[in-house]
Structures are given as C-alpha cells and as structure tokens.
Amino acid sequence: MTDTVAQPTADARAAPDTMAWDSGLRRLMMIYLPLGCFVLILLFPFYWMAITSFKPNAELMNYKEHNPFWISSPTLAHIKHLLFDTAYPRWLWTTMLVAIGSTTLSLIASTLAAYAIERLRFRGSAYVGLGIYLAYLVPPSILFIPLATVVVQFGLFDSPLALILVYPTFLVPFCTWLLIGYFKSIPYELEECALVDGATRLQILRRITLPLAVPGLISAGIFSFTLSWNEFIYALAFIQSGANKTVPVAILTELVTGDVYQWGALMAGSLLGSLPVAIFYSLFVDYYVSSLTGAVKE
Amino acid sequence: MSVTTLPSPALTQRQPSWLVRLFDTKPFLIVMCLAPAIGLLAVFLTYPLGLGIWLAFTDTTIGRKGVFVGLENFQYLLTDPLWWNAVFYSVVYTAIATFGKFALGFWLALLLNNHFPFKSLLRAIILLPWIVPTVLSALAFWWIYDPQFSIISYLLVDVLHWRTSNIDFLGSPWPARFSLIAANIWRGIPFVAISLLAGLQTISPSLYEAAMLDGASAWQRFRYITFPMMMPILAIVMTFSIIFTFTDFQLVYAITRGGPVNSTHLLATLAFQRGIAGGELGEGAAIAVSMIPFLVFATLFSYFGLARRKWQQGEAND
Numbered sequence: 001m002t003d004t005v006a007q008p009t010a011d012a013r014a015a016p017d018t019m020a021w022d023s024g025l026r027r028l029m030m031i032y033l034p035l036g037c038f039v040l041i042l043l044f045p046f047y048w049m050a051i052t053s054f055k056p057n058a059e060l061m062n063y064k065e066h067n068p069f070w071i072s073s074p075t076l077a078h079i080k081h082l083l084f085d086t087a088y089p090r091w092l093w094t095t096m097l098v099a100i101g102s103t104t105l106s107l108i109a110s111t112l113a114a115y116a117i118e119r120l121r122f123r124g125s126a127y128v129g130l131g132i133y134l135a136y137l138v139p140p141s142i143l144f145i146p147l148a149t150v151v152v153q154f155g156l157f158d159s160p161l162a163l164i165l166v167y168p169t170f171l172v173p174f175c176t177w178l179l180i181g182y183f184k185s186i187p188y189e190l191e192e193c194a195l196v197d198g199a200t201r202l203q204i205l206r207r208i209t210l211p212l213a214v215p216g217l218i219s220a221g222i223f224s225f226t227l228s229w230n231e232f233i234y235a236l237a238f239i240q241s242g243a244n245k246t247v248p249v250a251i252l253t254e255l256v257t258g259d260v261y262q263w264g265a266l267m268a269g270s271l272l273g274s275l276p277v278a279i280f281y282s283l284f285v286d287y288y289v290s291s292l293t294g295a296v297k298e
Numbered sequence: 299m300s301v302t303t304l305p306s307p308a309l310t311q312r313q314p315s316w317l318v319r320l321f322d323t324k325p326f327l328i329v330m331c332l333a334p335a336i337g338l339l340a341v342f343l344t345y346p347l348g349l350g351i352w353l354a355f356t357d358t359t360i361g362r363k364g365v366f367v368g369l370e371n372f373q374y375l376l377t378d379p380l381w382w383n384a385v386f387y388s389v390v391y392t393a394i395a396t397f398g399k400f401a402l403g404f405w406l407a408l409l410l411n412n413h414f415p416f417k418s419l420l421r422a423i424i425l426l427p428w429i430v431p432t433v434l435s436a437l438a439f440w441w442i443y444d445p446q447f448s449i450i451s452y453l454l455v456d457v458l459h460w461r462t463s464n465i466d467f468l469g470s471p472w473p474a475r476f477s478l479i480a481a482n483i484w485r486g487i488p489f490v491a492i493s494l495l496a497g498l499q500t501i502s503p504s505l506y507e508a509a510m511l512d513g514a515s516a517w518q519r520f521r522y523i524t525f526p527m528m529m530p531i532l533a534i535v536m537t538f539s540i541i542f543t544f545t546d547f548q549l550v551y552a553i554t555r556g557g558p559v560n561s562t563h564l565l566a567t568l569a570f571q572r573g574i575a576g577g578e579l580g581e582g583a584a585i586a587v588s589m590i591p592f593l594v595f596a597t598l599f600s601y602f603g604l605a606r607r608k609w610q611q612g613e614a615n616d
Contacts, residue, residue, distance in 0.1 A: 035409045038402075039420070042427050042487065045438040048449060052441065063452050109334035116331035120324060128332065135339050137597075138347060139545035141566035142586045145573040146350035147342065169343040172335050200322045230431040232548040233566075237574050248433035252552055263441050270434035281429045285422040289492065 049274075052267035053078055060263060078264035079272070088269060090243055091250040095229060096276070098160050098246060102167035103224040107217060110172045114179035115205055119191065129180060136173035143169070144237045151238050158240045166238070167228045174227070175220040178291060182216030183209065219291030222284050229277050247273040353583035360577040371584035381585065384563040385592075391479055391564060392544045392596070398483035399539060400532075403490025408524075410491065411498045421492065428488040436552035439481040443467035443553070471561035474554055478562055482549055490535060497531035498524070533604035540596045545589060565589045 052060065054074040059066040066072055082088045116122075117129045147166060148157075156162035186209060194204045210217070235246045242254055251269045255262065281288060320326055354371055358364030375381040410421060427435060442449055444467075451464035467477045501524065509519050547566040550556065556563035556571060563571070565585055573582015 031409055031412050031414065034405070035420075038406050038409070038487075039423065042424055042484065045435055045442060045484070046426065046430070048442060049435075049438040061447060063447070063456065068449060068452055105338075109338055112331040113335035116328050120328050120331065122324070122328050128336075132335065132339065135343055137541060138343060139541060139589075139593075141545040141547050141569065142589055143343065143346050143350065145569065145579055145583045145586055146346040146353055148574065149349065149353075149579065150342070150346050165338070166342050168338045172338060176335060200318055201324070201327055202318075202321050226429055230433075232431075232433050232551075233570070236551075237570070248431050248548075251437065252433060261441075263444075263447075266437055267441060270437045273434050274430040277429055277431065278426065281425075282422070285425075286418070289418075289421055289425070 046274075049267045049271050052263055053271045055264060057264060078262075078268040081262075081265050082268050082272065086255065086265075087243055087250070088247075088272070091245055091247045092272070092276075094160050094244060095246040095248075095273075098163045098167070098235075099225050099228040101160075101164035102171060102228045103221055105164060106168040106171035106175050106224050107221055109168060110175035110179055110220065111210070111213075111217065113172070114176045114183055115209060117176070118180045118183040119188075119209065120201075129176075132173050132176050134173075136170065136177070140170060140231075140233050144233050147234065148237050157238060158244055160239070160244055160246075162238045163228075163231070163235055163246070166234050167224075167231060170231075171224045171227060175224060178220050178223070179213065179216050182213045186212045215287055216291070218284055219287040222281065222288050223291075225280060226277050350583050351587055353580055354587040355584075356580045358580040358583075360579060364580050367580070371581050372588070374581070375584060375588060380560055380563065380568065381588075383560060384565045384568040384585075385588075387475060387562060388544055388564045388589075388592070390475065391482070391546070392540060395479050395482040395486065395543050396536065396539055398479070399486035399490050399543075400536065402483065403487045404494055406487060406491035407494035407498055410495050421495075425488045425492060427485050432485060432548040433552045435485065436481060436549050439477075439484075440468075440553050443477050445469060468554055469558060471558060474558055474562050478550055478553060481553065482543065482546065485549070486539065486543070490539065493535045494528065494531065497528050501527045529604055533601050536600045536604065537597050540600050541593055544593060544596060565592075 051069070051071060054076070055071050056073060056075045056077065059072060113128075113132065117125045117132075151157050151162045151166070154162075156165070190208055190212075191204050194208055195201075199207070230248070231246075232248050235249045236253075239245050239249065242250070245254065247269070251266065251273065255266055255269055321330070353364070355366055355368060356364035357367045357370070406424070410417070410424075441447075445464065448464060448467060450467075451461075454461045455464060466473065468474045505523050505527075506519055509523055514522070544564075545566050546564060547570065550562055550564050550567050551570070554562045556567050565588065569582045569585035569589075571582075572578050572585060576582070
C-alpha cells in the first residue's frame with residue numbers, strides 16, 4: 001500500500017522523459033489527493049475539539065436540527081465555566097511551573113554532561129554517553145511504582161517539586177544526545193585556540209561553545225517543554241490533591257464526573273491545555289523540525 | 299578561523315584565583331559537569347529500576363513494608379487471566395499500531411518528499427498530533443467515539459446511509475481495542491513521517507537517475523534503492539516506536555481505563571490499577587517488570603532484524 005506511491009510509474013521507455021509524469025492529473029491523484037486526506041485526518045480531531053468548545057449544549061447533542069460540523073450560535077460558556085468555576089487556571093499555572101522547572105534543570109544538567117562527554121574527552125566518555133542514551137530507553141511505565149515509593153521517602157508526595165525532579169530522567173538523556181550532536185558540529189579548533197590564548201575551560205564553555213550551541217539549546221528546550229507538558233503517568237501517580245494536578249491529569253480526574261460528560265467543558269479544557277504547547281512550538285517550529293530530523297540521522 | 303577577536307590578552311594578564319584553577323583542572327571539571335546528570339539519573343532512574351525489580355519479589359502494599367516472597371508474584375501472574383489478557387492486547391496493540399504507523403508514515407514521508415508550495419508550513423502542521431499532549435487529544439477521540447453523538451456514526455448513518463445504527467466504539471471488546479489502536483496510529487504517524495522524511499532526504503538523487511537510465515521501474519527504484527537505503531533509520535525509529543507503544547499508558551487510561559470488561563488493559567495500565575490504585579505495590583511492580591522481557595525481545599527483533607536485512611542486501615555504503 002505504501003509502496004506504490006513511491007514515484008508515479010514511469011516505465012523504461014518513458015524514463016528519461018521525467019516531465020511527462022510530473023505534471024497534471026497524475027500528480028494531483030498521486031500526491032495532492034492522498035496528502036489532502038492525511039492533512040484532513042490528522043487535523044480533524046483538533047477541529048472537532050475547537051468546534052465543540054464553542055458550541056452551546058443544545059447544538060452539541062442535536063445533530064438532526066443543527067449541522068454538527070458548524071456552530072450556529074457560538075458561545076463562550078464552556079470556557080467561562082472552565083476559568084471561573086473550576087481550578088483550571090491553577091492547573092495551567094502548575095503545569096507551566098513544572099514544565100519550566102524541569103526544562104531548566106534538564107538543560108543545565110544535559111549541557112554540562114554533553115560538554116563533558118563530547119569536549120573534555122576522557123577515558124570511558126563514550127560509555128558514559130552510551131549509558132545516558134540507554135536511560136532514554138527505560139520507559140516511565142516500568143518506573144512509576146518504585147518511583148512513587150522513592151518520592152514518598154523524600155517527602156515529596158503530592159508536591160509539584162517531585163515532578164520537576166523526576167521529569168529530567170527522560171529529558172536529560174534526550175537533551176544530552178541532542179546536544180552532543182550540536183557540540184560535535186562546532187569546530188574543535190575554536191576551543192583549542194582559546195585554550196592556547198589562556199582562557200580557562202569554563203570561560204571557553206561560556207563564551208565560545210554555549211553561544212554557538214544556541215540553536216541546539218533552543219530545540220532541546222522545546223523538546224523538554226513539550227515532553228514535560230505532555231507527561232501523564234508520573235503526574236497521575238505522585239499528585240493527589242486537586243489543586244496540585246497538572247492539566248492533563250486534572251482534566252481527566254477532576255472534570256470527568258458522573259455519567260453525563262461535559263463535553264463542551266472537556267474539549268475547551270483540552271483546547272486551552274494544548275494552546276501553550278502549540279504556540280511555543282509554532283514559534284520555534286524550524287528548530288524543532290530540523291533538530292528532530294538531525295537527531296534521527298545521527 | 300577567526301579566533302583573534304577573543305579577548306585573550308585580558309585573560310592571560312589576570313592572575314586566576316585558586317577556585318578558577320580548580321575548575322580548570324580537567325578531572326575535577328569532568329566530575330562537576332557530569333555530576334548533575336548522573337546524579338539525577340542515579341537517584342530517579344537507576345535506583346528506582348533496581349527497587350522496582352526488588353519490589354516485584356516482595357508482597358509490599360501501600361503503607362506496609364513487604365517481605366521477600368521469591369517468585370510468588372510471577373507465579374500468581376501466570377495463573378491470572380487478566381495478566382494474560384493484558385499481554386495479549388499489549389502485543390496486538392503494538393504489532394498493529396506499529397505496522398499502521400510505519401505504513402502510513404512512510405507513505406506520508408514519500409508524499410512530503412515531493413516538491414510543492416507551502417511545504418514547510420505543511421510539515422509544521424502535520425507534526426501537531428505529536429506535539430499536543432496525548433491525553434488531551436485522547437479526550438477528543440473519546441468524544442469522537444461517543445456511543446450516541448459520535449461524528450463517525452453520524453457520517454456513516456445520517457450522511458452516507460451506509461449503516462442503520464450507531465457504532466458502539468468503546469462498548470464491546472474488539473471495537474474498543476481497534477478504536478484505541480486507531481488513535482495510537484493517528485498520534486504516531488507524524489513522528490514516523492518526519493523521521494523517515496529526514497532519511498529520504500539523505501538519499502542521493504543520482505542513485506535514482508542512474509536507476510532510471512538503466513530502465514528501473516518505480517517499484518524497482520523503491521525496492522532496490524529507497525527501501526534498503528532507509529533500513530538503518532527504519533531500524534532506529536521502529537525500535538523506539540515499539541518500546542513506547544508497548545509501554546503506552548496515557549491513551550488507554552484516558553479513553554477506556556482498560557474496559558470494557560478489562561479487554562483493553564495494556565500491561566502498563568494493569569500495573570497502575572494493581573500497584574497504585576489497588577495498593578498492591580509488589581504485584582504492580584511484578585507486572586511492570588514482566589514488560590522487560592518483551593521489550594528486550596522486541597528491541598532485539600526490530601533492531602537486528604532490520605539491520606541484518608540491510609547487511610544481506612550488501613548495502614555496505616550508507
């Protein structure tokens with residue numbers, strides 16, 4: 001199924017004449033039509049989420065009289081309910097705090113680690129790098145039960161600080177891996193010259209290596225931010241009180257109540273919870289895509 | 299190299315303090331640089347991993363320290379139909395979702411590899427399902443799968459008249475299982491597509507030109523150039539995908555919580571239900587630990603399976 005679309009068919013005789021199949025109807029059918037379907041399906045749930053957020057309940061539950069794909073009389077009632085009748089602003093704030101905290105912590109730890117592994121070259125540095133990389137392959141679903149007991153031991157149960165400290169376990173391996181790649185791309189001679197000129201290693205890191213690695217730091221930052229905003233299982237297991245929950249957990253455990261689901265409010269909550277990541281992502285989308293592709297190529 | 303612009307004379311003239319000199323000794327600096335990362339990983343990853351394996355051999359519950367019980371938890375799991383059910387669904391979920399993600403993602407990557415206007419914008423839009431928190435998009439799917447007001451049912455029944463009654467997506471085992479798999483595929487396509495697109499762009503166009511001059515058909519070009527050249531990257535992306543699909547938690551927890559009648563429990567959601575919600579930490583840990591052999595097997599299979607095929611085809615130059 002995937003294969004046939006590799007390139008529109010060109011048999012041996014027509015092969016050199018590349019323009020023949022590169023134009024017109026064929027291109028429409030082989031490229032634009034499937035591409036359109038992909039975009040439609042990939043974006044539809046977001047459209048549905050958005051449209052539900054602004055629909056009055058009467059329209060939400062009545063497809064006979066109202067076209068479900070459109071809103072006849074948009075309302076802000078669901079968003080108002082979310083912002084004023086629930087602890088949603090508090091959840092957003094906690095999520096933001098946790099995401100920024102764990103991102104900062106991870107960036108500091110992984111920048112230093114990547115610098116040590118890639119630039120300070122010591123015996124076994126390759127193994128340390130491999131070890132940190134392998135840590136990424138340990139999924140949170142295996143760790144959350146013992147981690148819960150560790151968090152209790154540290155007296156951090158039900159505290160957002162627990163999440164700030166625990167999220168780096170999956171952020172640091174990823175960021176270190178990404179930053180090692182960036183440090184590799186910075187010419188070593190720059191540092192050698194500075195060393196010869198008498199700069200200390202910390203000065204070299206601060207004045208030469210870090211400024212040149214800014215694109216890498218930005219993409220590591222975006223990845224960390226989106227990953228910690230997305231994280232669910234640790235936040236579900238370690239946080240108990242309603243006020244300290246992060247958005248994904250709170251929506252699911254606090255907003256889903258009873259038998260009749262408040263779809264309008266739920267979708268408004270999902271939309272509002274997605275917006276910060278989507279905005280943050282759209283600001284740096286080029287860094288994001290290029291580092292994602294770069295990281296995979298490594 | 300334009301290094302002469304550095305403020306080097308100023309640096310050499312200042313007499314560095316002992317602290318600066320300490321930070322300039324390489325072994326000390328290495329230790330200081332690695333300490334935060336290694337420390338965090340040791341305390342919150344390596345130690346819990348060991349603790350989890352230990353817990354799996356105890357009868358610990360929440361609020362009570364357990365004692366070593368040997369293989370008792372695992373023996374119990376082997377007789378537990380719910381555990382077998384979760385193993386079965388985890389394998390089915392991973393196999394079908396991975397296949398779907400890679401088939402569709404590869405197709406999308408090939409489409410995106412063509413030239414057309416607004417390409418970078420399109421690439422940015424397509425990544426959205428991967429950026430947005432899984433639970434939040436899962437909620438959208440939950441609403442799309444609503445038994446009464448599902449938009450899919452509406453399309454099939456009222457618009458296209460293909461069916462006479464609404465589909466109860468999440469009400470019975472197999473439809474619920476496939477609904478979750480569909481949501482997982484939806485979420486995974488962007489990542490696979492963008493990663494494979496990166497791989498496609500490293501293939502030199504001259505290979506295709508040469509093949510076309512030799513009269514290779516589109517299928518032959520795909521089979522003998524694109525596919526083998528993509529093997530290394532496919533192996534890596536698929537290994538990652540298998541690990542994270544097999545240990546998935548959010549999607550199932552958000553949409554079905556393992557129901558109906560426990561038919562959609564993955565090992566991770568079952569571990570949560572027993573370990574955290576049910577308080578049986580030891581048993582929950584045993585379920586989590588029971589994922590490890592599957593993960594190791596799947597990783598070895600995907601990585602070496604794909605890597606070996608590349609080697610068999612004699613593609614030494616990549």
